[in-house]
Amino acid sequence: MSRKVRARHRRRKVASAVGVPLALVVGGAFGYGYGSGEEASAAVPGWATAVADGFASVNALGQNGTYGGRDGKTVTVRTLAELERYATASEPYVIVVAGAIAVNPVGKGIKVASDKTIVGAGTSGHIVGGGFFLGQGVHNVIIRNLTIRDAYQGTWNDKEHDFDAIQMDGAHHVWIDHNDLRHMADGLIDSRKDTTYLTVSWNRLSQENKAFGIGWTTNTTADITIHHNWIRETEQRNPSADNVAHAHLYNNYLEDEANTAIKASYGNYARGNTNMVLENSYFQGVNNPVTRDSSATVVQRGSVFSGTGGRNESGGDGARWDPKSYYPYTPDKTADVPALLKSGAGPRSSIGATSTTAAAKATTLTVAQDGSGQYRTVQAAVNAVPVNNPSRVVISVKPGTYREVVKIPANKPHVTIQGAGASRKDTVIVYGNAAGMTKPDGSGTYGTPGSATLSVLSDDSQIRNLTVTNDFDEAAHQDIANQAVALLTQADRIVIDGAIVNGDQDTLELETAAKDRPGRVYIANSYITGNVDFIFGRATAVVDKSVITLKKRWNGTSAGYVTAPSTPAGRKGILINRSAVNGDVANGSHYLGRNWHPGGDTTVDPQATVRETTLSGAIKATPWTDMGGFSWKDDRFAEYRNTGAGAGAASSERPQLSDAQAAGQEVADWLGDWTPSAS
Structure with missing residues (x-):
């Protein structure tokens, strides 16, 4: 198909408004x-x-x-x-x-x-x-x-x-x-x-099946500029431009990471009658990096294709056009694009x-293993936070694997440890202690809380956009107690957001500073993995909009328990809300939870509620069970409107909340007068 494209705009000599230059002007x-x-x-x-x-x-x-x-x-x-x-x-x-x-x-x-x-x-x-x-x-x-x-x-x-x-x-x-x-x-x-008249610039787009779709009509009228975007770990529409009169794509970085479950189907796609100019972009590992329909036109110049394969197309019958006839721009060198976007794309x-x-200012401390930050270890940055700091300190941790034990002490509140990468997988804090291991100074064993890779002991602290792992080798050490905590909280008003918490037994321990002290924890948009009692403790904890992944035991068998609350009487326990429980384990192999009475404590009243959550077939038809000689039926366990192969109807073995009861067991009921925020 041959067609003519005529400029429909006045060329702007100066891109400014009321004396403000085109270049971004930013504040203090x-x-x-x-x-x-x-x-x-x-x-x-x-x-x-x-x-x-x-x-x-x-x-x-x-x-x-x-x-x-x-x-x-x-x-x-x-x-x-x-x-x-x-x-x-x-x-x-x-x-x-x-x-x-x-x-x-x-x-x-x-x-x-x-x-x-x-x-x-x-x-x-x-x-x-x-x-x-x-x-x-x-x-x-x-x-x-x-x-x-x-x-x-x-x-x-x-x-x-x-x-x-x-x-x-x-x-x-x-x-x-x-x-x-x-x-x-x-x-x-x-x-x-x-x-x-759309410009999309300097964004990070990631962790998605569809990144950026354009079109949805047969008209060929849209004019769009797409530049300096880092598009990674997305499968399609990277972008796909359907019937776009003028599509100008330059200095974008499309990255398909190796050895991940996400594989890009294609990169930039000119569909329908699109007329695309593509220049100085960098394609890393992307399959079919540039694709066009026979009716579309693609003019390519200056891009780099590294580790790519499949379709890489240009040509077409559309009239050639020059973006500079519509607006001024100067492309960056293609070789500089990956580093430029890794450091410059996304929020500033x-x-x-x-x-x-x-008083509302946040102090930021940076951590990088290569010495480009203020500190090389996360603990060194924590140590630099002043005692009784009155306002938030953000510890921004650059991508990398940090093999260390990290502890935020109780006298340093308002601390955020936040991964600086585009993905929560980019920044990893990992160690491998277990409860039965002897401490290096010979003063005894670590015990369960002491085994934690990351311990949060201060109020109003947060963990964001990173992975915390305990990689203790359980198979190699069956001679000692195998509880191995990845993340321990022992304070009030704790936020865990956009994180991955990895372990096997006792992965995530949610406690309070003392039995008579409150300890509220809000976990959202996160992934938690484990097999035995791996979300446990006496804190008032919400697991919201998250994925709980069940793992096989060290010997390849499937058996375990998701929760083990030890809630004090009169308090809220563990709430799993609007989440998913799944994993590569046998059907009917895991309980939702069991009642933990530490040391035979008869005064506790363990509570776990799982509501509006998708349960895979791995969950037993009788999802609650006894622990330590205490009947779970004497404590507080319930479900509400769960779905999936592991869900079931109300019975004496499977208590379900009524609508009236559920109205009193929502996130706000758990958190009380506290509203989690980033500040």
């Missing part, structure tokens, strides 16, 4: 600045007036470039209600997201009206379990510096849940920049129904920052 040190939903009266920081480049900068359709809510007030939000209030308002706003906002119901697309900038406050702005929706005619919108994540519903190629990070249906003049988008249910970005601490409220 991190700090929230304003109270929840409070409108700012201080001077607007530089990042709030930044304008888009690429096609989003072109004057068309009555809109002169893309500058978002620059002409409106700046507000800071920390709740879903506040975010929706300002995002849907008719007047312009710069909306700063300070903290993690959970979307309810899961998968909801927060509607965004025209003339808005939605920006994360440094690296703290997270949208969890949902995303944004821009409808027909919505224009002049900037979405920047946010982490949008974890609406995943347990099905990789999910056909049932249209849960995207950002979906646009007929919008125009949109800039999506410096975000971290991952682990949603359907896709990360959908540009649909002739959405045009300087974007979304305000200069007021010094």
